[in-house]
Amino acid sequence: MNATSMNSTSMTTTSLTTASLTTTSLDGTTTTELSRLTGETSDRPGDLRLVASQIRFEQRAFWRNRSRAFFSVGFPLVFLVVFNAINGSHRISELGGISYATWFVPGILAYGLIMATFMNIAVSTAIARDTGILKRIRGTALPPWVFLAGRIGSTLVTAAVLVGVTLALGVGAYGVTIPTSTLPGLVLTIVVGTICFTSLGLAITCVIPNADAAPAVVNLLVLPLTFISGIWMVLSGAPVWLDATAKVFPVRALAHGLQHAFDPATTGIGVEWGGIAVLTAWALGGLVVCLRWFRWEPKR
Amino acid sequence: MTAAIEVSHLSKSYGSSIAVSDISFSVAVGEVFCLLGPNGAGKTTTTEILEGYRQRSGGRVSVLGFDPATGGRAFRERIGIVLQECGVQDDLTVAEVIDMYASYAPRRMRTDDVVELVELDAKVTDRVRHLSGGQRRRLDVALAVVGLPEVIFLDEPTTGFDPAARRHSWAMIRSLCELGTTVLLTTHFMDEAQALADRIAVIAGGEVVAEGTPEGLGGRDRAQTTIAATIPRGTAPLPAFGALPTAIEQSSDGEEQLLLHCPAADTTSVLHQLTGWALDSGVELGSLSVTRPTLEDVYLALTQDRPDTRSIPTTNEGQEALR
Numbered sequence: 001m002n003a004t005s006m007n008s009t010s011m012t013t014t015s016l017t018t019a020s021l022t023t024t025s026l027d028g029t030t031t032t033e034l035s036r037l038t039g040e041t042s043d044r045p046g047d048l049r050l051v052a053s054q055i056r057f058e059q060r061a062f063w064r065n066r067s068r069a070f071f072s073v074g075f076p077l078v079f080l081v082v083f084n085a086i087n088g089s090h091r092i093s094e095l096g097g098i099s100y101a102t103w104f105v106p107g108i109l110a111y112g113l114i115m116a117t118f119m120n121i122a123v124s125t126a127i128a129r130d131t132g133i134l135k136r137i138r139g140t141a142l143p144p145w146v147f148l149a150g151r152i153g154s155t156l157v158t159a160a161v162l163v164g165v166t167l168a169l170g171v172g173a174y175g176v177t178i179p180t181s182t183l184p185g186l187v188l189t190i191v192v193g194t195i196c197f198t199s200l201g202l203a204i205t206c207v208i209p210n211a212d213a214a215p216a217v218v219n220l221l222v223l224p225l226t227f228i229s230g231i232w233m234v235l236s237g238a239p240v241w242l243d244a245t246a247k248v249f250p251v252r253a254l255a256h257g258l259q260h261a262f263d264p265a266t267t268g269i270g271v272e273w274g275g276i277a278v279l280t281a282w283a284l285g286g287l288v289v290c291l292r293w294f295r296w297e298p299k300r
Numbered sequence: 301m302t303a304a305i306e307v308s309h310l311s312k313s314y315g316s317s318i319a320v321s322d323i324s325f326s327v328a329v330g331e332v333f334c335l336l337g338p339n340g341a342g343k344t345t346t347t348e349i350l351e352g353y354r355q356r357s358g359g360r361v362s363v364l365g366f367d368p369a370t371g372g373r374a375f376r377e378r379i380g381i382v383l384q385e386c387g388v389q390d391d392l393t394v395a396e397v398i399d400m401y402a403s404y405a406p407r408r409m410r411t412d413d414v415v416e417l418v419e420l421d422a423k424v425t426d427r428v429r430h431l432s433g434g435q436r437r438r439l440d441v442a443l444a445v446v447g448l449p450e451v452i453f454l455d456e457p458t459t460g461f462d463p464a465a466r467r468h469s470w471a472m473i474r475s476l477c478e479l480g481t482t483v484l485l486t487t488h489f490m491d492e493a494q495a496l497a498d499r500i501a502v503i504a505g506g507e508v509v510a511e512g513t514p515e516g517l518g519g520r521d522r523a524q525t526t527i528a529a530t531i532p533r534g535t536a537p538l539p540a541f542g543a544l545p546t547a548i549e550q551s552s553d554g555e556e557q558l559l560l561h562c563p564a565a566d567t568t569s570v571l572h573q574l575t576g577w578a579l580d581s582g583v584e585l586g587s588l589s590v591t592r593p594t595l596e597d598v599y600l601a602l603t604q605d606r607p608d609t610r611s612i613p614t615t616n617e618g619q620e621a622l623r
Contacts, residue, residue: 044377044406057400061391064427131387139351141377141447142404297353 047146054142054150059157062120072120073162076112080105080166083232084174094236096265101174106258107231109166113190114197114226114251116162119218121155121201126214129205134296144296152198159194182261182270189257189276196250196279199286206293225251230259253278303362304329304451304482305350310359312345319345321506323359327484327499329450332477334497335486338603342506343486344384344455350484351381351453364450377405380444380452384459390429394420394439397428398446405447418442418472434465441472451482458492470495490595504603518598525567527560527574530586541573555586564592 063069083104090100128134137147170176179186204221208214226232228242229252235243246252253275261270305327312320320342327333335343348354350361352368352375361368366375389397395411402408415421418438423431431439437457444452454473458466473496477483487493493500494514501511502518510518533554541560562570571590578585 045403050403053400053403057389057392057396060396061389064391128387132383132385133387133389135353136381136383136386136388136443139353139376139381139383140401140404141373141406143373 047143050142050146051149051153054146055153055157058150058154062124062154062158068120068124072116072158073112073165076108076115076162077165077169079111080108080169083108088174092234094234095263098264099175101170101176102262102264103234103259105166105170105174105176106262107255109163109170109190110193110229110251110255110258111226111231112162112166113159113193113254114222116159117155117194118197118201118204119215119222120158121151121198122204122208122218123211123214125151125202125205126208127211129295130211130298132298138296148202148290152202155198155201156194159198163190176262177264179261179264179266179270182263182266182268185266185270185272186258186261188271189254189261189279192276192279192283193250193254193257196254196283196286199283199290200250201286202294203286203289206289206295209299222251225249226255228252229255231255247278250279250282302328304331304364305333305484306360306362307346307350308360310346310349310356310361312342312349312354312357318506320349323503323506323508325501325508325511327482329482330477330480331498332473332483332485332496334493334500335484335503336488336490336493336500336599337486337503338488341503341603343488343503346503347453347455347484347486351379352376377447378450380447380449382440382444382452382454382457384455386440388428388436388439388443391427393425393427394431395424397439398442401443402446407448409446409448411446414442414446417445417475419468434461437461438469438472441469445476445481449481451484452476454483454485456487457485458487458489466492490599494595502599502602509602510598514595517595518602520593520595520598522564523593523598524561525564525570526591527562527567527571527589528591529558529574529588530555531558531583532556535581535583539573539577541570541577558585 062072084101087100087104091097092100092103095103125134138144167176167178171178204217205214208217225246228235228238228246229249230246231251253272257272257275257279260266260272260275303326305325307326308324310320310323311318323342323346325333335346337343345354349356350363350368352371355369363371363375364378368375389400392400394415398411398414402411402414409417411424412421415424418441420435420438420442423435428436428439437460441454441457444454457473458469461469470492473483473485483496485493485496497514499511499513500517501508503509512518515521533556535556538558541562560570560574567590575585577583
């Protein structure tokens with residue numbers, strides 16, 4: 001028996017003998033009789049099939065956990081409704097008199113995407129690491145990259161749901177128009193932004209010491225950036241240094257990219273290439289951090 | 301090759317602290333082998349090296365012909381691991397979790413058979429979140445065996461169980477062995493080792509201090525038998541039974557404690573002489589007992605002098621990033 005004999009990928013020929021399995025309790029009576037314990041034999045499962053099945057299991061677990069689903073997806077929608085109730089009748093003079101919703105919907109979409117990707121994957125991965133789920137998975141035959149691909153894939157599905165609901169609400173309830181000529185900019189910003197914040201969500205778990213600290217760390221990073229990135233209010237009077245600071249971070253790049261695509265005054269295909277570059281850089285940075293420092297076991 | 305697991309001169313240190321200094325043992329295919337020792341003795345470190353979680357500092361290990369540190373997917377397809385306290389996806393049902401872990405292996409048991417084996421058949425549609433502690437532990441076993449592993453690692457499988465649940469789980473582990481599965485068990489319960497293991501290695505202070513069958517561990521099968529009884533004070537001097545020294549200790553209530561030590565093989569003969577003498581001289585032997593050292597006596601003798609105070613990390617202190 002040696003390792004090389006097992007390296008072949010064709011493992012189809014494993015046949016299992018029928019065994020009789022009996023559980024005998026102390027007084028000698030038979031409590032369980034499994035007379036036909038035959039293994040179902042098949043190929044080593046294909047990687048892509050495994051990724052798809054991991055996404056399905058992750059999605060099922062995600063939506064079943066109501067509080068987790070609410071904080072990732074429902075929370076931003078609550079802000080959408082509340083802020084529109086307060087400011088819905090305003091027009092924004094600094095931006096050529098567009099309706100409040102036309103400015104606010106893309107901003108809250110950015111915030112929602114950050115919650116559904118960054119916060120969602122960071123907190124749930126920190127919990128999975130603390131409770132030992134990651135360690136248990138690491139001890140199975142599931143390739144680690146397949147597990148992470150399943151998590152990332154599931155997060156992307158959740159993000160897609162959030163985009164759909166937010167836009168439907170914006171159009172249906174607040175009279176926002178989905179841009180047509182700038183649609184490429186909208187789609188590209190959503191795709192790159194989602195990938196960026198998913199990557200950063202996994203990367204931040206390398207820094208988060210334990211599951212209890214996860215929401216605090218995430219909020220500490222996200223909330224101040226959303227304020228200086230012009231999601232909650234128009235920052236026409238902000239000092240230059242603050243704006244320059246915000247431009248370094250991906251929150252502003254995502255929010256501005258979306259606001260730019262929704263702005264009726266925007267010409268061309270609506271892509272803010274500078275912002276796309278910032279998002280891409282952060283996405284790659286997150287990936288490097290994950291590859292170097294991702295931990296499968298809790299720090300004790 | 302009949303050895304499923306081979307460990308020779310294994311050592312592991314975390315910085316200056318030594319968790320395992322020199323451990324060697326070998327486990328045959330189909331055998332239940334138990335690492336028995338106090339907390340912090342190096343059991344979990346040894347097991348986690350064999351499971352592929354930790355890098356060893358020195359020595360050689362082989363599991364099913366693989367080096368666990370580099371065995372990767374082909375190795376993990378053939379082993380099953382039951383870790384100490386370990387979470388699982390709480391929002392899925394029992395059947396879903398079993399199906400999920402089954403999907404990782406090239407061959408699998410049917411879900412129906414697995415839940416019957418671990419007696420969770422009434423819980424298949426329950427969320428894992430709603431299981432009791434004992435039920436979760438049985439689910440841990442289910443997830444480890446669903447891929448039909450050839451070697452199963454059980455790290456303290458019954459810690460925290462009530463006595464009835466422990467007996468139940470022992471029966472379940474025995475039934476796994478009937479499938480020909482090799483089992484490496486760690487425990488600090490002597491009765492568990494005695495009930496399940498074909499062979500036991502006692503580990504203390506990062507070393508194997510004794511190895512053998514539950515009956516023969518530490519020379520237990522060759523140890524002396526002690527025959528004890530009380531006799532009335534002032535009884536005439538005793539004959540020398542089988543030329544053995546006879547100890548008489550003063551005890552309360554006008555009685556004396558009689559203690560005879562003899563080789564295990566002479567027990568019947570010495571006892572016969574003693575009771576014959578007692579009948580002939582009309583002496584009543586009170587509280588007559590015949591005892592051999594228990595596994596616990598042997599274990600405590602083997603482990604009591606070991607310094608157990610050195611700090612031995614049980615998880616990944618020293619930042620071993622698993623990737």
